[in-house]
Amino acid sequence: MPVSKKELSACPIDAMLSIVDGRWKGTILWRLSEGPMRTSELHRSIPGITQRMLIRHLQELVRDGILVRHQERSTPPCVRYSISRYGLTLLPVLNEICKWGRNHLRLLSKA
Amino acid sequence: MPVSKKELSACPIDAMLSIVDGRWKGTILWRLSEGPMRTSELHRSIPGITQRMLIRHLQELVRDGILVRHQERSTPPCVRYSISRYGLTLLPVLNEICKWGRNHLRLLSKA
DNA sequence: ATCTGTACTGACAAATTAGTCAGTCGATTT
DNA sequence: AAATCGACTGACTAATTTGTCAGTACAGAT
Numbered sequence: 638m639p640v641s642k643k644e645l646s647a648c649p650i651d652a653m654l655s656i657v658d659g660r661w662k663g664t665i666l667w668r669l670s671e672g673p674m675r676t677s678e679l680h681r682s683i684p685g686i687t688q689r690m691l692i693r694h695l696q697e698l699v700r701d702g703i704l705v706r707h708q709e710r711s712t713p714p715c716v717r718y719s720i721s722r723y724g725l726t727l728l729p730v731l732n733e734i735c736k737w738g739r740n741h742l743r744l745l746s747k748a
Numbered sequence: 749m750p751v752s753k754k755e756l757s758a759c760p761i762d763a764m765l766s767i768v769d770g771r772w773k774g775t776i777l778w779r780l781s782e783g784p785m786r787t788s789e790l791h792r793s794i795p796g797i798t799q800r801m802l803i804r805h806l807q808e809l810v811r812d813g814i815l816v817r818h819q820e821r822s823t824p825p826c827v828r829y830s831i832s833r834y835g836l837t838l839l840p841v842l843n844e845i846c847k848w849g850r851n852h853l854r855l856l857s858k859a
Numbered sequence: 860a861t862c863t864g865t866a867c868t869g870a871c872a873a874a875t876t877a878g879t880c881a882g883t884c885g886a887t888t889t
Numbered sequence: 890a891a892a893t894c895g896a897c898t899g900a901c902t903a904a905t906t907t908g909t910c911a912g913t914a915c916a917g918a919t
Contacts (some may be wrong), residue, residue, distance in 0.1 A: 734845075738762070801877065819896095
């Protein structure tokens with residue numbers, strides 16, 4: 638029986654990774670770490686992502702308490718996503734991840 | 749065209765996550781962070797993992813330079829895996845991930 | 860009345876990842 | 890000579906995740 642990392646695991650590493658797990662979640666969080674953005678802005682700013690995946694990931698991140706969805710009841714509708722207070726605690730971790738990743742990419746390009 | 753995170757991405761976060769991406773890689777690294785282990789020891793120490801997945805993940809981590817495989821040409825064969833010098837640079841990152849994950853699990857269990 | 864833009868859904872197909880099952884190989888014990 | 894052990898492979902199936910395609914709803918502009 639295949640097991641996805643989405644299932645709640647007792648392993649803290651898996652628990653954290655499951656939050657960020659998803660083809661585009663890292664990138665989405667990275668974009669939003671610079672400030673709130675509208676759905677369509679995010680869409681434009683992440684080349685290659687489909688609207689479907691963007692929204693699915695956003696919803697999961699909201700469900701997990703990492704993002705907040707602000708809706709302004711206006712026309713045209715304007716929805717903004719931002720990193721929640723809890724989500725902010727994730728940023729230092731993402732920063733470490735990013736630092737390591739940057740160095741890793743550098744090494745790969747030299748090899 | 750679905751895109752896996754395994755493809756080399758220019759995003760440093762994705763680059764790092766792709767290393768740890770795989771149902772059991774976090775756990776494997778966590779076990780090995782306490783010292784080298786034999787294949788069968790690892791297998792026993794990770795409940796639920798199949799031999800196939802263990803070996804696949806080990807091979808990927810070796811390919812990515814995170815682990816080293818030591819083979820003693822003896823009978824019965826004795827193979828040990830350990831974290832490489834490069835892999836050691838990943839440990840602080842995993843530590844941050846783990847700290848956050850631990851807190852996250854705590855919150856989840858309270859809710 | 861129709862068209863547009865924004866945010867979003869549902870149903871489904873394709874790709875990717877994980878898991879199952881049955882081997883192999885070489886040396887060694889029975 | 891057959892059975893065993895540890896590490897591993899190959900071929901295949903099943904589950905999960907991504908992506909495609911076509912909508913919906915709402916309000917304002919044309």
